[in-house]
Amino acid sequence: MLFQQDNRLIYAYDAEKLWIEPWGQNSLRIRATKVRSMPSEDWALQAQPKTEVQIKISDDSASMVNGNIKATITKAGKLNVWNSKGELLLEEYTRNRRDVLDPKCSAIEVEAREFKPIPGGDYHLTLRLESVDPAEKLHGMGQYQQSLFDLKGADLEMAHRNSQASVPFLLSSLGYGLLWNNPSIGRAVLGKNIMSFEAYSTTILDYWIVAGDTPAEIVEAYADATGKVPMMPEFGLGFWQCKLRYQTQEELLAVAREYKRRNLPLDLIVIDFFHWPLQGEWKFDPTYWPDPDAMVKELRDMNVELMVSIWPTVDKRSENFEEMLEHGLLIRVDRGVRTGLDFQGDTVHFDTTNPEARKYVWNKAKQNYYSKGIRVFWLDEAEPEYAVYDFDNYRYHLGTNLSIGNIYPVEYSRAFYDGLKSEGHNDVVSLVRCAWAGSQRYGALVWSGDIASSWSSFRNQLAAGLHMGIAGLPWWTTDIGGFHGGDPKDELFRELFVRWFQWGAFCPVFRLHGDREPRQPQQGTTGGATCCSGADNEVWSYGSQVYDICKKYMEIREQMRPYTRQLMQEAHEKGTPLMRPLFYEFPEDLRSWETGEQFMYGAKYLCCPVMQPGVTKLKVYLPGGAGWKALEGADAFDGGQTVEVACPLEYMPVFVRVDRESK
16 A cells, blocks of 8 residues: 655555655655554654655555655555666665566565564564665775775674774765664675665664765765764864873873973873772772862863763762662663673663763763863763663663664763753763764764774774764774784884874874883772773884874874864864765766775875885875875876875875865
């Protein structure tokens, strides 16, 4: 049965109901379910804007046209999506004999929208789509620790892990963007024959699709649908100093003073985890941080912002545990002992999906951090790994994959976004380990987690940053040099560090972090002191040659401050990524769709990071449609060619776009 209900086209057959609705210009939202009524959650999507559409219904099919996008559905329930040029963008993969005149009629009986019942009333859902063009190129989907630039053929887990952030929006070279608007843990297989999306436990199929003529048009429409970042504050434009971890107030202040003594630009310094007495006590341990007010004041006098790490874990010995337990502010389990993490204590996460729990933790942070002048928070351990939320029974399942779980980091960011907004702050920044679609509108600055200090890991971060930008998270950063290991006295590591640092100067946020070797001795016996710090990780910790190179790139970043501010404004207003694949600026250049080891920093700078050891010459592709001039030196080139350039250790090739459309 096909019929119209207001601005909605509905297909119904047996237990299934399918809705096709406009959701912004040139965009459609498609939902289907087999429960009695359509679930009401919008998840990543913002409120439905008013849009005029054309709906036509005949005896054997129906269609909806919204600007440049058109959906058709047959009386047998097969859905296709087209653009205004009549080009097929999306076709459901269905193989059955409901319509024997269908050229793809088949006896193998495979459904495009498969709802497989599971115990408890939910379904294991699979959406199957034809691969319209095996040469299609796909980008986005969030942050995965792999180096693939084109995701066509990739098999991706849709779940959050440390250093993995599933943000299931993909951009296609065929001219569409698709958001899998379901926060269930699942799987995406972007095959050359079939593309499939799975949700392991859900009651609804829900996705959003937009047609566009350029990647920028598609990404900006997606930002309109899911939200945009706030404006980045001034301290986000320069250099951030961090390490695991500054153990005392005096140690941190000594580092900040040294940066200022050397006249090095420093915008922010970080106090990492275990500065508290116990997890779940959101405050400074007075043994090691005796006068936070004086510390913040001294940093402010140096024009340095302070960031502190916040964990959602609550130690069962902490001063807040019993109160939070009594008021139902902690996650629950379906069986076993309520323990979410056993690192440095027996802990359980607070329930960020509970508005009262979000308010409780913010009020503690407001009392102990915000009141002292701290405005920037590092929301670490943003998700209980391997834990998923059961919205029907209001509890978490630990160690299982039963229900919706990927929404957790969105709510974690929201706790501090709402709190800071309530205090009058419009430009909110929270550094988070993980994100899902829509996290950007809560000021989420995503970093790529606890990654290895290796060349292959370095290469993975470039892919991660580019895909995250396409997936709607323009604020992104990484641990320069990697997190795990790396000895500042090791010449081999110094080379990796330099190349990572040079690239970091052209990342959205320029941030140094890492857990270096060898370990520092323990500085105390109480509170978090048993969580020892790594070796020094300041720019002067790597020897004079490395220091000079770091100083040079810190100054380059500082010189780009007005330009970076402009890019942040574009991200705020339009959702534009700062790190952009070449095809974002040059979609007509086919080589730009294939070049994944270079990127654009905004529309102006073509960046060519060196991602292998011992390299002193590099072949780089200069996109057509522009002229290019080396950032350092007088070399100038026409676009549309590959050139070989020198790249000694002190130099990362960067080219400035010099056409009349340059920004």
